[in-house]
Amino acid sequence: MKKKFRSHDERRFQLYFGIVLTAIVLLLAVVGIFYAPYDPYAMNSVQRFQPPSLLHLFGTDQFGRDNFSRAMTGARYSLLVAAATVALSGSVGITIGLFIGYEGGAAEAVVMRLTDALASFPGVLLALVAVTAFGGGRYTIIPALAIAFLPSYIRIARSGAKQCRNREFIEAECASDISTGRILFKHILPNIVPSVVPALVIGFSNAILAESGMSYLGLGIQPPIPSWGRMLAEGQAYLLKAPWESLSAGFMIFLTVLGFHNLGDGLSK
Amino acid sequence: MKYFLRKFMALILTMFLVSIFTFAAFNVIPGDPAELILGTEATPESIAALRASLGLNQSLPQRYLKWFGGLLHGNMGTSLQYSQPVSSLLASRLPVTACLAGMALILIIALSFPAGILAAKWHGSWAGRLLDSITMLNLTLPGFFVGVLFIWIFGIILHCFTPGEYVDYRQNFGGFLRYLIFPAIAVALPNIASTAKFLRTSILAEKGSDYVRTARSKGVSEDIVLCRHILKNAAVPAITLLGMTVAGVFSGSIIVEQVFSLPGVGRLLISAVSSRDFPLLESLVVYIAFLVSIANFLADMLMRAVDPRMKEKA
Numbered sequence: 001m002k003k004k005f006r007s008h009d010e011r012r013f014q015l016y017f018g019i020v021l022t023a024i025v026l027l028l029a030v031v032g033i034f035y036a037p038y039d040p041y042a043m044n045s046v047q048r049f050q051p052p053s054l055l056h057l058f059g060t061d062q063f064g065r066d067n068f069s070r071a072m073t074g075a076r077y078s079l080l081v082a083a084a085t086v087a088l089s090g091s092v093g094i095t096i097g098l099f100i101g102y103e104g105g106a107a108e109a110v111v112m113r114l115t116d117a118l119a120s121f122p123g124v125l126l127a128l129v130a131v132t133a134f135g136g137g138r139y140t141i142i143p144a145l146a147i148a149f150l151p152s153y154i155r156i157a158r159s160g161a162k163q164c165r166n167r168e169f170i171e172a173e174c175a176s177d178i179s180t181g182r183i184l185f186k187h188i189l190p191n192i193v194p195s196v197v198p199a200l201v202i203g204f205s206n207a208i209l210a211e212s213g214m215s216y217l218g219l220g221i222q223p224p225i226p227s228w229g230r231m232l233a234e235g236q237a238y239l240l241k242a243p244w245e246s247l248s249a250g251f252m253i254f255l256t257v258l259g260f261h262n263l264g265d266g267l268s269k
Numbered sequence: 270m271k272y273f274l275r276k277f278m279a280l281i282l283t284m285f286l287v288s289i290f291t292f293a294a295f296n297v298i299p300g301d302p303a304e305l306i307l308g309t310e311a312t313p314e315s316i317a318a319l320r321a322s323l324g325l326n327q328s329l330p331q332r333y334l335k336w337f338g339g340l341l342h343g344n345m346g347t348s349l350q351y352s353q354p355v356s357s358l359l360a361s362r363l364p365v366t367a368c369l370a371g372m373a374l375i376l377i378i379a380l381s382f383p384a385g386i387l388a389a390k391w392h393g394s395w396a397g398r399l400l401d402s403i404t405m406l407n408l409t410l411p412g413f414f415v416g417v418l419f420i421w422i423f424g425i426i427l428h429c430f431t432p433g434e435y436v437d438y439r440q441n442f443g444g445f446l447r448y449l450i451f452p453a454i455a456v457a458l459p460n461i462a463s464t465a466k467f468l469r470t471s472i473l474a475e476k477g478s479d480y481v482r483t484a485r486s487k488g489v490s491e492d493i494v495l496c497r498h499i500l501k502n503a504a505v506p507a508i509t510l511l512g513m514t515v516a517g518v519f520s521g522s523i524i525v526e527q528v529f530s531l532p533g534v535g536r537l538l539i540s541a542v543s544s545r546d547f548p549l550l551e552s553l554v555v556y557i558a559f560l561v562s563i564a565n566f567l568a569d570m571l572m573r574a575v576d577p578r579m580k581e582k583a
Contacts, residue, residue, distance in 0.1 A: 116279075117286035120562045121554075122520040125538075129554055132542050133294050209411050213524055216413050217539055232417060236528075239421050239432075247421070250414035258409040 015266025021259025032072035040069040049242040059244035070226035082207035089146035097157025119151040160192030201264035280566045345552035365533035372453035381461045385468025407462035416455040416528035456521040471503040512568020
């Protein structure tokens with residue numbers, strides 16, 4: 001990759017900014033497990049469409065549920081789905097990428113052609129196909145999104161492995177009859193960590209975007225479980241009367257993506 | 270010419286693989302389309318008859334060849350949900366998506382280059398930092414949230430347009446284009462940001478080159494060095510990125526059509542997913558993926574036409 005043109009200070013600022021934002025979101029999600037100001041599922045017909053106040057920070061929705069409590073619970077599900085997606089596509093993609101980058105030859109040519117074909121689908125389209133194949137829902141969205149993110153990890157790991165392949169320490173290991181798996185994971189992987197970790201963190205922010213997009217379309221996390229994407233879509237019908245539900249859900253998505261994106265940028269060289 | 274042939278073969282191969290992926294994805298799905306159409310109260314005989322008429326009793330490779338052959342002849346099958354040929358459904362929806370995508374692409378090309386060039390020119394100053402922050406903002410704001418914000422700010426608060434009052438392109442083309450402005454901006458913004466960011470990095474990387482030093486030492490002004498010398502080199506990779514942006518524009522418009530209730534290909538796609546209308550879905554997916562592959566191919570060709578150095582390398 002080309003040299004990045006950022007001063008040390010700029011990078012540090014991005015890193016700290018990212019850490020602060022992600023910490024806020026993570027804190028909300030973790031606290032949400034044990035405590036929320038209101039029951040995120042409790043409907044209250046008297047409290048419908050309350051504007052934001054000290055009692056209801058983000059106001060209430062069309063069923064009188066507290067938007068802030070729902071956003072907290074939604075954070076947990078969004079983050080878990082994104083983490084599982086990155087873990088799945090990252091582990092599979094990096095393993096494939098390392099292997100073909102190291103072995104080269106026909107395997108590499110075939111896999112790269114398949115990867116190009118996969119990458120020529122627009123991301124949302126690929127996820128839609130996968131959702132249809134696996135059925136929509138909280139768990140099936142994970143492999144659906146993971147497939148869409150696979151090509152980027154295959155490419156990163158492959159180019160890293162290719163660069164390492166001809167270095168002397170790898171040749172030495174080849175000569176001393178160490179198994180391929182051991183060389184890949186014990187010796188090549190640690191060398192490409194600096195390029196893989198930022199990609200995983202930025203992938204996490206993309207997974208949040210993709211998950212909330214699918215949930216917005218009604219194909220991701222299903223109600224009554226709160227999710228930011230679904231809240232944004234449901235609130236859209238009441239934009240005129242009570243825009244808070246949509247706006248607060250959109251704000252949470254934005255905050256999370258901004259945080260992880262900056263964290264990833266700050267971590268990269 | 271050799272390069273063209275090689276890339277063209279790669280394109281054909283990619284399109285072939287894409288069609289196999291798609292066909293496989295929809296044919297390993299549990300659930301028999303025939304049972305789906307007839308519902309739970311159908312008799313086994315009527316299901317068997319429908320299976321035969323849909324060609325479901327043939328082997329997978331046979332069905333693939335038949336489907337792919339039909340696709341090449343423009344016969345995309347019949348939608349289960351609408352009981353209409355997919356091609357006529359597509360023909361009525363395509364103008365909406367094509368206009369939306371076209372307007373978004375124009376915005377992307379018109380705005381991302383100035384934004385990237387200025388960000389590189391002002392690099393290190395407060396103006397550069399401001400531009401970088403705006404780019405970061407656009408990169409992280411999801412298109413559907415931008416869409417909802419537009420509806421709220423420009424539709425509900427400022428009354429620039431009436432949300433939900435879609436104007437049909439067959440009745441009032443001017444009104445239709447006007448209605449598409451905000452959706453197009455929502456589709457374009459994240460893509461403008463990523464292209465501008467890429468161009469900025471690419472320009473800054475060229476700044477240290479020998480030819481830049483030579484031009485400067487000749488006394489060429491900084492602006493002319495940037496526009497005449499650096500941009501020519503930095504724009505080449507950006508063209509490849511623009512080719513890839515077509516995929517991003519399609520992804521964006523699938524969701525943004527939903528936000529603004531535009532009756533385009535994206536909404537057709539979502540309704541096909543929700544009603545598990547496999548024939549429609551299959552053909553739409555392959556069609557869009559083909560368009561994207563062809564766009565990437567054209568970008569490759571354009572890049573080669575722009576950059577004579579590529580010829581020597583090959």
